[in-house]
Amino acid sequence: MRILLAEDEKELSRVLVTAMHSIGYTVDPVYNGLEAVEKANQGVYDLMIFDIMMPVMTGIEALKKIRSAGDQTYVIMLTAMSEIDDKVTGLDAGADDYITKPFSLKELLARLRSLERRSEDYTNDVLKFGDITLDSSEQRLESFNSISLSAKETKLLNLFILNANKKINSDILIEHVWDSEDDIDRDTLWIYISYLRQKLQSVNAHVEIHGEKGGPYQLINTNGGNFNDSKVSL
């Protein structure tokens, strides 16, 4: 992970940089809000950590500028224990999380690991189930053959694989796959289920979607008929 750290206390910055380096992260340390904005404009980071009270420009102001430029990078604010308002302003200004000072290095590193796991799950989005492989970023389904999927079909199959063998109600599928403003009913869902079924068949997959029109639907590995064989791997 590439991290931008804005912390004006040199000693604390040095300790954090050393700790993050030691577990393989790349860190660019800056010492005030303005430098943070400049760095953020130039580079791509997986994470930014901003102290709030900094000279020249505060962490909150820097965050606002970065967000208004369209940057959606995950940002953690470092706030003092007593400053409830700072947490609120920070989150409202577009921060994703905060850590209260003083904090233990152990906790910070654990949070970074957690964040890394999560972002990996989202970017390394190749899912396998039975004899199928779903590449969500390429929107491609593969088995003995390969075929393209639409964005919705990809999301739907992704959800099915992550919840394989579960009977899932139509409403839950619709809620997870379509935006709330989309006017989607069970008939439309049925069409998408039908597309996916035919596409699974066309790549010769031993994976089927069971269920009648109206749901619930269930993704099943039909290879050998043994549910224990179906393995989800990320």
Added chain:
Amino acid sequence: MEIYGEFKPYLSKIRDDVMKKLSDLNQREIDNHKTKLYEHLIGRVKTENSMVEKCQRKGFPLSPEGALHECKDAIGIRIVCNFIDDVYRSIDLLKHVDWCEVVKEKDYITRSKPNGYRSYHLILKVNTPYPYVDDCTPGCYFVEVQLRTIAMDSWASLEHEMKYKHTIENSEQIGRELKRCADQLASCDVQMQTIRQLIHEND
């Protein structure tokens, strides 16, 4: 070189006869109130030059035996269908007619080639009134039939253009894009077939 020898005049006749039989099969479907089997048919007899090249490449004798018996695609017919279902309906009908026998089939639709090629290939042994290289009269001639959808057919034309242009830049990227395109066309074919089935669900 006249690799087909005395059999050459029969080849275009057989091509036309088989196309006529396929067209009759199609008409029978329409008369039975079913949708048409195919969108169009193309037939060709392999040129003698191509056949010589192929026999040399495969190590077959440069004779009518090599060209008509070892090689089985001197006569080729392509059936281009609107929908995937029609491809399989045509295959099923061909397996039940009395004028030919399916001797070999390759399903590159369910198992496409690594480059993305999709098509269904049949080798038919067709009964004809003409003499054949094994001295049988009437003889049985081999005919290769390729069945595919319009989308698969357009893709194959594009791939053909790439294959025969040797001075192509970024051929690796183009190959990758062609594969991706094949997957997208397959997706459309399956989608159209699904919609068609949904329309006729309650027929």
